[in-house]
Amino acid sequence: MMMVSLTGCIGGEIETEDGEELILEDTDDWPTYHVLTSGDLPACDATTLGRLYYVEAETNFQACSSSGWDVIDFSTPLNQAPRISGAILADDDGHSFGEDMSAEWMYVGQLTWSAVDPEGEAVTVGVDHxxxxxxxxxxxxxxxSIVDVAGGMLAVPWNGSIVGERVELSDECYLAFTRMIDLISTDASGVSASYTVQTGALSSSYIFRDMFSAExxxxxxxxxxxxxxxDDLDWLDGTATDSDCGGNSGGGPQLSTYEFTAQDSGAAVSSASDDALFSITYSQGNSxxxxxxxxxxxxxxxxxxxxYDSTGMGECTYELVPGSFSVGDSFVVFEDGSDLxxxxxxxxxxxxxxVNSDTNDVLDSITVEVE
Incomplete structure (x- = not known):
């Protein structure tokens, strides 16, 4: 299109800087141009700048630009990005802790994904944790549906991308945590797309299990x-001035309905890997x-x-009589193949x-010194 400098309007008419009236074409009746061959195209100059011609013999369009006539190619379709989706399910949040204390703490889960290219090109898929x-x-x-080739599960560093939020439900305060992991798919032409998998930060797709109260x-x-x-912790336990949840109205942390005590086993620890460490006694709560x-x-x-309540599964073990666990019951925790x-x-x-693994509620957190 011809570039002109506009100086103003006189009586509703637009003028160029030379004072000449500029007449704009009516876009409802925009002219179309057609020639039989490219040899029939007019000169590409100020008069035809910006015009688009259909060249019948060559079945293409040509546009007059500042560099001359340019062929406009409509024959190549737009290459669309792959369509991608995915989900992650952790079969047991205990996987997160791993079996080796010296190893990096990982989040472990089963990943299911799908990436399809609209043009049918081959695609690659990767995890951007x-x-x-x-x-x-x-x-x-x-x-x-995979997973890590060696262990059958996808393992990513625990400290990836986690979003924490303050939540108030029924006058109770919670901190809720959601884990975000991106999947990236790239087709053979180099066009990429990403998809964010949202899951519970700790236990899987049960996002509301990743909500924590003052206790x-x-x-x-x-x-x-x-x-x-x-500030988040002060808000959660009710000590912050902006924490006004009913459950925390007493101005301090809520009392847990469950209480446990721990005591040194009394046996001196050694360099062996099966020492008795401590006993746990259930002192308050429901069975x-x-x-x-x-x-x-x-x-x-x-x-x-x-x-675990059986040997050979982790680094520590204990023995419980199957059935109901009630106030007054106790058990001893031992090392299980690791010198903790x-x-x-x-x-x-x-x-x-x-933790009560049925509800994923943290029943109590206690500390004991073992000599």
Missing amino acids: DRDGTADIMLPRAEG DIDSVELLFENYVSQ FDTDFLKITLSVNGNQPVQC CNEGHDPCEISITI
Whole structure:
């Protein structure tokens, strides 16, 4: 289109800087141009600048630009980005803690995904767990349900991208955490698309299980220390001035309805890997099934490990009579193939988290010193 400088309007008419009236074409009756061959195109100059001609013999369009006649190619369709979707399900949040305290703490889950290219091109798919726009783990095919080739599960660093939010429900305060992991798919032409998988930060797609109340503050600090501030914790326990939830109206943390106590086993620890560490006694609360009891330990601030009620499954174990777990019941926790606490740590400070795995409620968090 011809570029002109406009100086103003006189009587509703637009003038150029030379004072000449500029007449604009009526877009409802915009002219179309057609020639038989490109040899029939007029000169590409100020008169025809911006015009588009259909050249019949060559079945194309040509436009007059500042560089001359340009062929406009409509024959190549737009290359669309792949369509991609996915979901993550953790079969047991205990996988997160791993079996080796010295290893990096990971989030472990089963990933299901699908990537399809509209043009039928081959695609690659990767997991971008830190959401920086670059795939960190490449998946073996365009769609499926996997997982890490060696272990059958997808393992990504725990401190990936977690979103924490304050939530008020029925006058109760909670901190809720959601994990975000991006999937990136790229077709053979280099066009990419991404999809964000949202799941529970800890336990899977049950997002509301990742909501923590005032009695869970120790767990929040342990699990999500990179994603909460002191202001968040003060709001949660009711000590902050902006925390006005009914459940916290007393101006302090709510009392847990469950209480446990822990005591040194009395047997000196050694360099062996089967020492008796401590006993746990249930001192307050409602009865629940022993199948739903889950014990997690952190020794001297190290990464947590999960204890199991049978040997050979983790780094610590305990024995319980199957059935109902009631006030007054107790059990002893032992090392199970790992020397968690020995003469080199005098004493060992062990942080214990007790969870009802049926509801994923943290029942109590206690500490014991073991010598």
